[in-house]
Amino acid sequence: MRRYFSQIWYEMRHQPLVMWISVGGTALAIFMVMVLFTVDRVSFVPAPPEDNRDRMMVGFGVDLHFENGSISSLLSDTGVKKLYSKVKGIKYLSFTNAPETKDVGSDGRIVTEMSVRGVDDVYWKMFGIRFQSGHPFTAGDVESGSRVAVIAMSRARELFNDDEVRGRTIYINQLPYRVTGVVEDVSPFFTFAHSDVWVPYRKDTPNEYSEFVGNTTPLMELESKEVIPLVKREVKARYERLNKKLGEEGSSLIYHQEPFTLAEYIGNNGNNNDPDPDSARMGTWYIYAVLLLLPAMNISSMTRSRLRRRVSEIGVRRALGATRRDILGQFLVENLVMTVAGTVAGVLFSLLFCKLYITTFFPMENAGTWQLIKGGPSFSLIFNWETLGMAAFFCLVLNILSTILPAWKASRENPAEAISGKHD
Amino acid sequence: MDVIKLEGVEKIYRTKEIETVALENVNLTVEEGEFVSVMGPSGCGKSTLLNLIGLLDNPTKGTVDLLGSSTAGMKDSGMSEFRNRNIGFVFQSFHLIPSLNVADNVALPLIYRAGVSAAECDRRVREVLERLGMSHRMKHFPSQISGGQCQRVAIARAIVGDPRIILADEPTGNLDSRMGAEVMALLHELNRADGRTIVMVTHNEEQASKTDRVIHFLDGRQII
């Protein structure tokens, strides 16, 4: 290994520009790919408080067809119970209302608009949201529809200029709520754990068209991610059973492969479509391929030029007994050292960039919410085994793409001609 | 025993436009422990001969037998191993690898040989450099030592693997006469003391005359 470094160090000194271009080009390519990869994965990587992202599922809604018309809507609590309650493999089933923007204030003054999410008691078990003081509301609170609330710390400070707000009253759209707990802020990168204020989940009032139609978003945590297909199969069976009954009334539920995994949920734009995260993923891989292939072409041509200057060295090594595989191996490893150096630089820059500027590329729905993020995404969201593994993979791909051809050619040189410097 | 035996060897270089005959019907035997010089004008095929003996190139026709066995049909990796174990090369322009220091350059043949431990490798490199009086320059790079010293290092590299044949292509061509004489003395010592077979290409009549046998080449043909 020391000899490889010695070789690289020598070239660094004698052909600095070319070496910098090779390493810099690698760093640039890895930077670009890793930023895109990280941005793409931020919504799916398990990290506190959503440690369960890989085994989380969501009921998107219901697509109900009648003889003359259809309804697509969120589910009702009755619908959720019929479809998802007591499904084998589901550890927690939480009833929630999607977050809404409401005016929140104190003492008769509206202070500001905040995101308010309705959740039940199970929700607090699913996510590792940390309580600064107080406690979540109970099943009893949800059952009786008590006006209690949990609030994020920074928003509590905004309302009261005070950390200890437990027991005090906040007004949500002019209705008084008693604060039972204050939690550490959850960043909007967490689709389901994020909110400013949490209030008890509201049960649905009966809908005139169907008992399935309502305002509930069910969140599920499975026992493990391995049971995802099992859960899907069971829910599909339930759809079929329910449709037998509904068919007599002339209506039917259209099965859209629910419940959705997080990737399916985020990639889906409406509940009348089957999720298709795979084709989106393919598209991303095409982009990665282009982003790696072009720099690889560059670096490959640099490598070729470099190896041409070392052709007599190749001849000598062959004369001294190096086999073709020795030569191929030597240049692959030599370039790997450089590619690794470029990759490390690229990954570091991408981490820095993602920490500071992820919102430049993150497909956010609502710029207002994102301006509240202080200090960017947490480290565990942008750096984990997955990103590390991916960086290593991209590094290897780039190295092979950029080196294999020139190194292979170099290893096929006729040693006699190579030594004398005669070569094509 | 015939260490080197060439029979009816012919080497033709073909490109799209022209066909060049480098060697024509060469028959040659070199016995164990012989020191043979090859002479002739530029382009007469001397270097081609050396390349064929060194298994760096294949003859177009004829056979090359080394150490009593035929090399015909040898695979590329087989030839690499054969070179590594049995042939040492010394070149006119030394061909030391500029990015490696003296010790690393000398160690190269051992690196490409299976089953040589790092300690063993170090020991043999040190040994051979001491023998050639270059052990004080082990950590120097080729650019930091003189031409004569470079050729000493190159010779050290040629013998570190303990080959029975040494092929030297104008080993003194890039050296002044004093250094040239030193290198020649060294080669004679390797021949006499170690019993290694040496084939040397040279332009120097005087050097040639001191070897066991001189072979003359002209236009690809052996004339004596």
Place this chain on the structure above:
Amino acid sequence: MCNEWRDNIWLILELVVVSVAMVVVMMNVVCNIELKTRPMGIGPVDDIYVASYSELNEESPGYVDYGERKAEFISRDIRRVTAALRRNQYVEKAGLVQNGIPFTLNYIGNYREFVVNGDSLRYFFNMRQMSPEAAEILGLEGSSGFSAADVKAALERGEVVISDYVFGEEEKPYDVRRLVGQNYVSETEDGVTVRRIGAISSFMRRFQYEPHRNGMMILPVNEGAGGNLAIYSNLVIKVRPGTGKRFLESLQSQPTLASGNVFLKTPVNLEAKRKDVSAKHDTRFNLFVACMFFLLMIIFLGILGTFWFRIRQREGEIALRRVTGATRGDIFRRILSESMLLLVIATIPAILLDVLLLYRNMSLMNGSRLSIQEVFWISGALTFLVMTLSILLGAWFPASRAMRIHPAEALKEE
């Protein structure tokens, strides 16, 4: 020379791939810039705020049961709250709208058929309502011979304003001026209202990336006339330039503006709403721009590296040229033109590929108003331009090095 040609083919291949990728990216960027910079139909929105009214819930403290006269009392409350807001020291003007602000995606679709001189003209539109003040605050522009003042005056007269774009059923635009003077009849629970179409305004786009143009009809909101004002109205507020932050602070430091059951929610800056609505598109746009820079960087580095090697390998040749009378400038220009030649050669297959792959690919258009031909050739030309720049930059450094080669020294080394 053989090596150089292999290098060149490699480079040309790279340039072809990059330029095709670049044209795709560029077409997106061009279309998005066209969309982004297309007039919104209104003036700047930095000092404009929008607030909505809301009603106390019956569980709220202070709730009053209005009983049968609810609509009447709510109208009164809205007038009182609006008046209170107008007294705020930072407020210049305020006006009421319903579905009347940009940067929300609401669309109340409708169409009417008008018969003009025996022709049946269909007009599809988004139904908006604005008070004359609101139209003035938003800076709604006049069109087709009408000024902004004409638009405001028409609303003051209780007339209807339509936008200049007509999307007829047969997609054949007709002269919208033919509709001016026609009567717009609307039927509600309160009876039939007949209003004259009084002026033509520009189309107020819903957000910056909105690809389609639609018709828009504005009905007047008249606060003063004593009619009923609806709780779902919005208040458009113009504050004195640069005082937005102080305006919000002044509202937060005092009790919420309220009268009876009606209270005014927190005003939101229209510029902030603009950013919110386009956030997702903006990040996509950023991504395309970043890809563009990445591609340019790649060819810059590729040219730089390859030519650097080339100069080193050709030192002897360059020295010989100097000896035989070439000036430093000649050498410099020769290297640069060599790099440009590569681009020109690469451009030919690139154009062929582009035409084959992209010329009919409408999905790249994002609904731009430009034709695909225009977008294609503009993008192609821009691609060529930026690639020229980055290639010249890449060749500059090696070329200036070649220029400095000392003939005698270089030849001696040979």
